[in-house]
Amino acid sequence: MKSLLTGLPVRKLRLIIKREYLTRIKTKGFIIGTILVPLIGLAFCLLIIFLVNHKPTHSMRLVIVDNSGTLAQPITQGLDAKLENGQPEFNIVQTVLRPASPDAVQQDLRARINSEKIDAYLWIPRDPKDSFELHMRNPDNFSLIGPLSGAVDQAVISARLSERGVHLDDIKAVLHGNDLKLMKVSDAGEAEEKGQSIGIAIALVVLLYTALLMYGIITMRSVLEEKTTRTMEVLISAVPPFELLTGKILGVAAAAFTQFAVWMISTALLFTYGALAAMGMGGTAMSGVHVPISLVLYATIFFIGGYFLYSSMFAAIGAACSNEQDAQQLQWIAMAPLVFCMVIYSMVLNDPTSTASVVLSEIPFFAPVLMALRISLQTPPAWQIALSLFLLLATTVGTIWASAKIYRVGILMYGKRPSLVEMFRWLRYS
Amino acid sequence: MDAITLENVTKSYDSVTAVSGINLHVRQGAILGLLGPNGAGKTTTIRMIMNILVPDEGSIQVLGQPVSDNTRDLIGYLPEERGLYPRMKVREIIIFLAALHGLTEAEADRRAKEWLETLGLDEWSEKKLIDLSKGMQQKVQFITAVIHKPPLVILDEPFSGLDPVNAATVEEIMIDMRASGSTIVLSTHRMEQVERMCDSICLIDKGHKLLDGDLRAIKQSYGKNTLHIEFTGSDAFLKHPAILSMTRLGNGVEAKLKPGADPQEILKAAVQENVSIIRFELLEPSLNEIFIDRTSRA
Numbered sequence: 001m002k003s004l005l006t007g008l009p010v011r012k013l014r015l016i017i018k019r020e021y022l023t024r025i026k027t028k029g030f031i032i033g034t035i036l037v038p039l040i041g042l043a044f045c046l047l048i049i050f051l052v053n054h055k056p057t058h059s060m061r062l063v064i065v066d067n068s069g070t071l072a073q074p075i076t077q078g079l080d081a082k083l084e085n086g087q088p089e090f091n092i093v094q095t096v097l098r099p100a101s102p103d104a105v106q107q108d109l110r111a112r113i114n115s116e117k118i119d120a121y122l123w124i125p126r127d128p129k130d131s132f133e134l135h136m137r138n139p140d141n142f143s144l145i146g147p148l149s150g151a152v153d154q155a156v157i158s159a160r161l162s163e164r165g166v167h168l169d170d171i172k173a174v175l176h177g178n179d180l181k182l183m184k185v186s187d188a189g190e191a192e193e194k195g196q197s198i199g200i201a202i203a204l205v206v207l208l209y210t211a212l213l214m215y216g217i218i219t220m221r222s223v224l225e226e227k228t229t230r231t232m233e234v235l236i237s238a239v240p241p242f243e244l245l246t247g248k249i250l251g252v253a254a255a256a257f258t259q260f261a262v263w264m265i266s267t268a269l270l271f272t273y274g275a276l277a278a279m280g281m282g283g284t285a286m287s288g289v290h291v292p293i294s295l296v297l298y299a300t301i302f303f304i305g306g307y308f309l310y311s312s313m314f315a316a317i318g319a320a321c322s323n324e325q326d327a328q329q330l331q332w333i334a335m336a337p338l339v340f341c342m343v344i345y346s347m348v349l350n351d352p353t354s355t356a357s358v359v360l361s362e363i364p365f366f367a368p369v370l371m372a373l374r375i376s377l378q379t380p381p382a383w384q385i386a387l388s389l390f391l392l393l394a395t396t397v398g399t400i401w402a403s404a405k406i407y408r409v410g411i412l413m414y415g416k417r418p419s420l421v422e423m424f425r426w427l428r429y430s
Numbered sequence: 431m432d433a434i435t436l437e438n439v440t441k442s443y444d445s446v447t448a449v450s451g452i453n454l455h456v457r458q459g460a461i462l463g464l465l466g467p468n469g470a471g472k473t474t475t476i477r478m479i480m481n482i483l484v485p486d487e488g489s490i491q492v493l494g495q496p497v498s499d500n501t502r503d504l505i506g507y508l509p510e511e512r513g514l515y516p517r518m519k520v521r522e523i524i525i526f527l528a529a530l531h532g533l534t535e536a537e538a539d540r541r542a543k544e545w546l547e548t549l550g551l552d553e554w555s556e557k558k559l560i561d562l563s564k565g566m567q568q569k570v571q572f573i574t575a576v577i578h579k580p581p582l583v584i585l586d587e588p589f590s591g592l593d594p595v596n597a598a599t600v601e602e603i604m605i606d607m608r609a610s611g612s613t614i615v616l617s618t619h620r621m622e623q624v625e626r627m628c629d630s631i632c633l634i635d636k637g638h639k640l641l642d643g644d645l646r647a648i649k650q651s652y653g654k655n656t657l658h659i660e661f662t663g664s665d666a667f668l669k670h671p672a673i674l675s676m677t678r679l680g681n682g683v684e685a686k687l688k689p690g691a692d693p694q695e696i697l698k699a700a701v702q703e704n705v706s707i708i709r710f711e712l713l714e715p716s717l718n719e720i721f722i723d724r725t726s727r728a
Binding site for chain 1: 444477480483499502503505512513514517518530571
């Protein structure tokens with residue numbers, strides 16, 4: 001059976017892809033990575049939800065020692081919030097006004113905290129400019145320190161304003177500002193921008209960079225393994241090198257796709273159920289992240305182009321080397337443009353329409369990351385996308401051709417690592 | 431129709447000419463010994479027949495077809511450098527390679543079972559290759575070369591690493607394959623094996639063909655000019671002027687006579703020296719002798 005376009009015997013290609021795929025997904029690293037990454041993500045999200053929504057269930061038994069004599073009352077008024085179970089957040093057990101012997105009072109209160117008769121005492125200094133002190137056994141109960149600190153601030157500010165004859169509520173009304181809504185203009189019209197665009201853009205860059213690099217190196221290692229174990233010569237006695245190379249790249253791609261599908265589905269579930277869980281726990285639901293479908297399509301197309309471009313380069317490097325050390329020395333050739341993308345992407349992020357950004361995103365080795373980044377920020381003119389895509393595809397075809405040549409020669413070469421000059425010479429071999 | 435036809439085949443790597451203008455015809459149903467010192471160009475020749483390498487000049491045909499990706503499935507190949515995926519199970523890897531050579535997986539599975547039994551590996555079929563001894567791995571690799579019943583089999587040093595029992599089994603299998611019409615190319619340095627099994631030989635050195643043809647005819651062309659002597663006692667008699675050159679073997683010598691020399695003179699000399707003769711035979715030179723003679727002359 002021959003496919004119409006390529007003339008490759010599809011049967012052999014299918015067998016190569018199948019073996020590569022099954023071998024990849026059966027490795028411990030793959031299974032752990034595929035399952036563990038979403039689990040860690042889930043655990044992380046649950047932890048955040050828990051921390052954000054964690055509410056104490058008991059009132060804090062508080063004693064207020066007021067050396068100023070005036071602030072205890074407004075602070076007590078400010079501590080009127082209720083817990084979920086209807087109990088007050090703060091139970092003011094006692095208020096001590098201007099104690100005659102502060103040291104004795106402190107000593108007594110410390111003893112009461114230690115014997116757990118009260119939870120904390122608030123020490124109001126004689127002069128409100130000095131520090132207020134909250135004494136408690138576990139000074140890490142943030143959920144109650146927040147409201148207490150707010151009540152203290154409000155009482156102090158209110159007192160100072162009163163001295164000047166101003167009412168706190170008036171000041172609040174005057175100082176109340178307004179929000180600046182960001183609106184993103186695109187071909188599809190206008191939509192409110194919630195700062196997601198940049199988040200999505202950065203996530204996209206990291207995702208594309210990681211995927212291209214990680215699966216490129218997996219492809220390289222896989223080729224290298226066939227060489228070091230001497231499986232290669234048996235394989236090419238059955239399958240032409242070009243099919244072997246294509247099958248390998250597609251097999252790793254299939255494994256990559258599986259991994260990403262698991263991650264994406266679990267992320268989607270996480271967002272959906274995570275949001276529900278958050279609401280159930282009384283928190284605010286996470287607002288759904290909206291990723292435009294056109295961005296998904298473009299990113300996919302550029303990723304596929306970039307995937308073949310980089311995987312074939314990594315495969316050629318694996319084929320040219322005879323051991324892991326040599327491969328590590330040579331892999332910078334394929335890694336350098338990707339790393340450059342990571343170095344330069346913030347410049348494109350800041351100004352996606354600058355000449356430098358436009359030119360860089362047209363260069364095929366950067367396009368899979370940088371053009372995808374530009375598209376996610378602000379849709380570039382169609383001709384720029386088309387040109388970038390055309391250049392990427394042309395370069396990918398050329399690179400696959402060159403990689404296949406190097407691969408074909410390299411897989412039979414053992415011994416000294418070839419120089420770049422030698423590898424270029426291999427391109428001329430028939 | 432020949433099993434293999436090489437016409438004026440030349441292959442160079444940069445400045446080194448690995449194979450230079452080789453012509454060769456291998457008859458179907460024969461076992462050909464492909465001989466030559468290390469670095470003679472045997473592996474390059476084999477790889478060109480496999481279409482792994484492409485010749486710079488000349489043409490190669492396998493069973494009447496010019497070599498191409500399609501002739502791959504007509505050939506079974508055991509490369510000199512052995513190796514298979516170390517972490518695959520024995521049965522899986524045999525089926526994988528058999529399927530690549532065109533068998534259905536069911537058929538491959540059935541034949542794999544048969545072969546594993548024949549070679550005494552049936553208990554190892556679910557083990558990973560890395561858990562097998564070197565000799566067992568070697569047998570697995572041999573199975574992958576012949577499981578698709580190829581009309582042409584190329585075996586590069588198939589006996590290295592095998593104990594005598596397994597070597598005999600493999601030899602038997604090769605004789606059976608010839609009987610069923612397969613052609614076998616055997617590349618090896620073990621001359622006694624070649625002498626026992628091969629119908630014809632091709633000797634190459636430094637990329638050039640030195641000698642090829644029917645093994646018996648080649649030996650006959652050398653004539654009975656070689657004494658095979660086994661003896662105990664002093665070897666002083668071997669300094670006899672009638673002996674042109676000789677090769678010491680484990681239990682005796684193979685001595686090449688000067689043209690026109692009388693072997694009886696040497697026997698007399700031995701008797702005078704009180705040497706006890708176990709064997710004294712005038713024969714054609716051994717293949718070993720021919721090999722050394724031709725490659726040192728070149």
